[in-house]
Amino acid sequence: MLDLINVSYDTQIPNNVGLSQDKKVLKALEKWHPGYINWWNDLIPQNFQESLVYLRTAVSVDPKGWAKFDYVKMPEYRWGVLLAPQVEGRTIPCGEHYGEPAWQEVPGEYRNMLKRLIVIQGDTEPASVEQQRMLALTAPSLYDMRNLFQVNVEEGRHLWAMVYLLHKYFGRDGREEADDLLRRSSGSEEAPRMLGAFNEETPDWLSFFMFTYFTDRDGKMQLESLAQSGFDPLSRTCRFMLTEEAHHMFVGETGVGRTIERTCQVMKENGIDDPYDTAKIRDLGVIDLPLIQKKLNLHYTLSLDLFGQEVSTNAANAFNAGIKGRYMEARIKDDHQLKADTYTVWDFEDGKAVQKEVPALTAINMRLRDDYTKDAAGGVKRWNKIIEKFGIDFEMALPHESFNRKIGVFADRHFNPEGQMVTGAEYDKGLPEWLPTNADGDFIASLMKPCYEAGQYAGWIAPPKVGIDNKPGDFEYVKLHMA
């Protein structure tokens, strides 16, 4: 019998989908594999490829087996194809096919829509590895370097997950799309990644933490809604990816939190109470809280753009088709078809932003974005607790969703972070207080000095409260290869 829980290593590609008995797909994937390895090898600086990294690998998709820790060289990491166990009798959770048995094969009428969703999701995975490829050179600790690499290999595995679906279910054009996922490259002139936010470089570690907190959280929300897909293989793939995505949320939340903690600590040690005394604070080698707020403003608003237009027929079609559900679809108590429901969205009328009711079906993106904002606000609250503990009078906040937007009804209009419309002149004047300036970027860059001693941390960031896999404080998370 086929063992669909434990990971099989009988092919080059670890998997729990019985690849060894699926010759055609196996062959296609094996053909794709060398290109992937080349992509990886060209990406991350060589001495890190040779280093032993304490990584987590899944040996099975049940809770007991998916978190095995061991030292491994990244190119030897067992990238594989892992799907959550099939749920007996699962039905399509939303849309016009609500309640029908979930599809095990691609439904012909939705083939293109499905393929496009998978390709867009797949495109973001390698993109973020590309964006973060140089960060290890300035890692504030071996602990953080390990977390970066864990994020990287898991993004790599998520690419595998999407490529498997393309190879298995979409024939020749699926294979072509899979090849294109390796051909496009973040920031490239000729062949950039599909979504704007994924063509920006991640220049420093605070950006990385903000990226994993805000942008990967968009990824999480997208995966959550794809996990609700009526196309069962996609749902199972995304459900397993979500368990890995949680680690990325963790890296982001604790990374920003530790940066805040260190700033507060150094302020207190030096008798600074005013968080806006930024020159003095920066002289002490830590990142002032107002600058952290500016980074937050930037990354949050960039991530909001990833949700697309507030009112969208594409999103409505995907929901209606049962291809993409809502966040926690199964737990929502309604007809799951949105026949008569409405939802509140922002619109622009007579030069003013107004909220109005639209058919809920067309507001699927908006709803997911609202769920995202709620989810993102939780961590901000916990960051504020850190500041409060130190008795410093400062509060981080998510900016209003109208601020700094490039997509949707607010695009390219002038709003301040409180959501008030301002004139162009006011906007230009306020901008250096709202978003990081070049000088801010230079300052952060000046702090990015590697700290490669086990148990040591760069001066701008506090050590974590708990080690990975319960390891003690001085654990050597990466055994660096020194050429």
Add this chain to the structure above:
Amino acid sequence: MNQPIKQHLIDPEICIRCYTCEMTCPLEAIEHDENNVVVDASKCNFCMDCIPVCPTGSIDEWRVVNEPYSLEEQYEWMELPEQEDIGQDAGGVEALDDAMAALLAEAHKGAGGKARAPATASKPTVNLYNLAKPAEAKVTGNYRLTSDQSDSDVRHIILDFGAQPFPVLEGQSIGIIPPGEDAQGNPHLPRLYSVSSPRDGERPNYNNLSLTVKREDKGICSNYVCDLKPGDTVRVTGPFGATFLLPSDANAHLLMICTGTGSAPFRAFTMRRQREAPSARNSLTLVFGARRAEELPYFGPLKKVPEEFMAKHFAFSRQEDGPKHYVQDQLREQSEQVAQILADPNGHIYICGLKAMEQGVEEAFKDIARAKGMAWAEIRDRMRDEGRYHVETY
């Protein structure tokens, strides 16, 4: 009387509210509001499915309580409450049922004070199953370890727990309930046996474990266990024990001293090290006593463990062609290395076997310490308080 129970909790200061645990929990025992993610003590069955999926480690928190914290209380928390003093040291609640706790207290008495777990030991699960609600394990193997000529019958028993969660750490014990009743017509109480396999199973990633059991003349339980056949079902309680555990730190140097079936926990320790840190060198020392080589459990496999992975010193007290040799004699012969472990802040000593071995071993330590100008009683008390000196004798 209200028995204290162990309660599973989540540390709200570390948790990032990803709700992966909630999605994973097969019993829907985990839920959340805007503040916290909480565990319903009335639903949680300690299956541990949520532990590895947590990206933060915040989920691996436990408190022993008389009255479990309600969901409402947990929702209000900004931080996890300290373990309350409920008359037991929570760092080492060895068992929640009194009879088992008493047995273990007796077994650990030889350490000369309150036993503590090594600082880096994993957190044990205790008393998941009890007499009222035992686990059912299936026997999948029963092999004689001593030679056929020997009058000593020591057996290697493998138990499989199937789909029942049975998280056990190296050094912990389980209770076996022999069938039938005692002279007063009461059901037999469970007997304790040390687990001799590592935490991930006798076979990696199988939900099984092994025991090392010696057939005792007229022993109700040992005869029952030694006569088990593959396919038989056994009722099991536990796991028990929260101090005689393996430090996670692979650099910790362990001196393991045992006789006979006292080797069981050390087989588990060694296998864990082999699986986790196969390249570790010179950090395990075993001193193992038996009457003859033929009666020493696991003598064959032990000889195959490379000396640099584990230094092995055997003492035979009834060998025909040699003088009587006991574990304490071996300790004295290795006094230089033993003294090094005594002085090493990362040195751990474990003693397991018959009560009769305690005195001789203590005397040897005393002499070795004295020769180096150290006071054994002080070293022992310090090591014990630091969770580095462990005795389990019966």
